[in-house]
Amino acid sequence: MTDAFTLAHLSDPHLPPLPAARFRDLAGKRALGYINWTRNRHKYHRREVLDALVADMQAQRPDHIAVTGDLVNLALDAEFAPAQAWLEGVGPPQQVTVVPGNHDAYVRATQDRFGGTFGDYLKGDAGANGTAFPFVRRRGPLALIGVSSAVPTPPLMATGRLGHAQLDALDRELAQLQPDQTFRVLLVHHPLNSASRMKRLTDSKALRALLKRHGVELVLHGHDHIHSTMWFEGSERRIPAIGVPSASALAHGHYPAAAYNLFAVTRDDGKWRCVQTVRAIDADLRVRQIKQATLL
Ligand SMILES: [Fe+2]
Numbered sequence: 546m547t548d549a550f551t552l553a554h555l556s557d558p559h560l561p562p563l564p565a566a567r568f569r570d571l572a573g574k575r576a577l578g579y580i581n582w583t584r585n586r587h588k589y590h591r592r593e594v595l596d597a598l599v600a601d602m603q604a605q606r607p608d609h610i611a612v613t614g615d616l617v618n619l620a621l622d623a624e625f626a627p628a629q630a631w632l633e634g635v636g637p638p639q640q641v642t643v644v645p646g647n648h649d650a651y652v653r654a655t656q657d658r659f660g661g662t663f664g665d666y667l668k669g670d671a672g673a674n675g676t677a678f679p680f681v682r683r684r685g686p687l688a689l690i691g692v693s694s695a696v697p698t699p700p701l702m703a704t705g706r707l708g709h710a711q712l713d714a715l716d717r718e719l720a721q722l723q724p725d726q727t728f729r730v731l732l733v734h735h736p737l738n739s740a741s742r743m744k745r746l747t748d749s750k751a752l753r754a755l756l757k758r759h760g761v762e763l764v765l766h767g768h769d770h771i772h773s774t775m776w777f778e779g780s781e782r783r784i785p786a787i788g789v790p791s792a793s794a795l796a797h798g799h800y801p802a803a804a805y806n807l808f809a810v811t812r813d814d815g816k817w818r819c820v821q822t823v824r825a826i827d828a829d830l831r832v833r834q835i836k837q838a839t840l841l
Contacts, residue, residue, distance in 0.1 A: 546813040550685040552730065553607035555598065555805040556767025557615040557646065557791040559590045560631055564623040574652055574700045578619045586618070589800070594826055595793035598803045599635055601824060601832035605807060609684045610636055613767040614646025614695065614734035615791075616663075620655040625662045638665035642682055645695035646734035646767060647705055653697045667691055679715045681722075686810060688727045690718060690761070694735040694746055705735035705746045705768075712751055719759035724781075728810050728817050729761040736766045737786050738775055744768065753777055756784060762817055762841065763787070763808065770800050772823065774838070785840040787821065802826045804835070817841050 563582050571579050602610070616632065617624040635641055643666045650656040660667070669680030669691075678693040692715060694705030707715075722729055737753055739745035746752070756764075760780035766788050773788030789806050796802040804825035811818045823836040 546811050546818075547686070549809040549811045550609075550687060550728075551605070551607045552687060552808045552810065553602050553605065553610045553805055554613065554765045554787070554789055554808065555602065555610070555792040556613040556734075556765075556789050557770055558595050558612070558631070558793050559586070559615055559618050559648065559791060560595070560624065560628050561587065561590045561592045561793055563587065563618050564621060564627070566619070566621055566623075570621055574698075575619045575621070577700050578651065582618060589795050589797045590791065590793040591795055592793065593830060594795060594803050595631075597830045598792050598805060598826055598832060602805050603636075605824075607807060608640075609687065609689070610641045611689065611730070611732050611765055612641065612643040612666075613732055613765055614644055615648040615767060616643070616646070616659075618648055618651075620649055620651035620658060622655065622658070625658050629662050632663065632666065638668070641666055642689050642691060642732065643667055644678075644691040644732045644734055645693050647695050647698065647703050650695040650697055656695075656697050659695070678711050679718055681718055683727070686726075686728050686812065688722050688729050689732060690715070690729060691732045694733055701743065703744045703768075704742075707733075707746070707748050707752060712748065712755060715752075716755055716759075719755070719761070724760060724762075725815075728763070728812075728819075731756070731761045731764045733764065733766050735768050736773065736775070736788055737764060737777060739769070760784065763819060765789075765806075767791075770794060772801060772804065782841075785819075787840075790825075796828075802828075808840075
């Protein structure tokens with residue numbers, strides 16, 4: 546068996562606190578989002594939770610870290626510098642990969658700020674500029690394939706979309722990767738299946754068809770803020786798709802407390818193995834293992 550390569554996954558930090566917004570920035574969709582933040586979300590998304598979770602994750606010394614979006618909340622200009630400082634604290638671009646979430650492209654005015662701010666963290670090995678999706682980054686036995694489902698949407702909507710151009714490019718990228726030599730991990734903010742019309746990935750059917758054709762070894766997503774394991778058809782075997790709670794959340798309602806996942810990837814007897822370890826925060830802000838599962 547090969548030495549394990551460990552990939553850590555966290556998502557949806559919704560970096561708190563929200564900076565004071567200027568009145569003129571709060572038109573339309575952001576007005577509702579601002580009210581929602583000041584009335585509710587600020588109680589549940591806590592910086593001390595996020596800091597405790599990241600410290601525990603770093604102590605595990607993962608080989609690479611994936612962050613699947615929603616780094617900010619309303620995509621206000623003033624949110625991006627603190628988010629950049631936070632991400633630099635998580636790790637350098639060589640060791641951390643991000644994809645954007647719907648909150649990172651909350652309104653049209655700042656929909657390109659994510660790529661501009663975090664470009665080095667979503668730059669493919671081919672050296673394309675930071676806003677080209679999909680990108681592919683090879684790290685150890687992994688090929689991390691990042692796509693963007695982040696599009697501005699009307700108020701109360703949190704849908705995502707990949708679009709034809711990105712799906713076509715993904716088709717070409719996957720056709721080039723060798724599954725017997727590469728453990729392929731798809732990073733996408735939205736889950737591949739959703740019960741909510743308001744929150745779904747609108748072209749998930751096309752993505753699932755593509756994955757069925759090519760296969761990947763693992764899909765990692767965020768968006769739902771819950772622990773989630775779904776299985777999808779692949780080319781040779783089923784594909785596990787794993788979602789994780791918000792990295793800054795206190796438990797509230799049906800949302801669990803902040804957690805992250807570790808995926809230990811090995812190659813054994815010509816087959817990929819992948820063991821998931823879930824580490825979550827408790828009421829005293831201590832992080833401990835709550836589950837381990839063999840995915841492959
Ligand atoms: Fe989110």
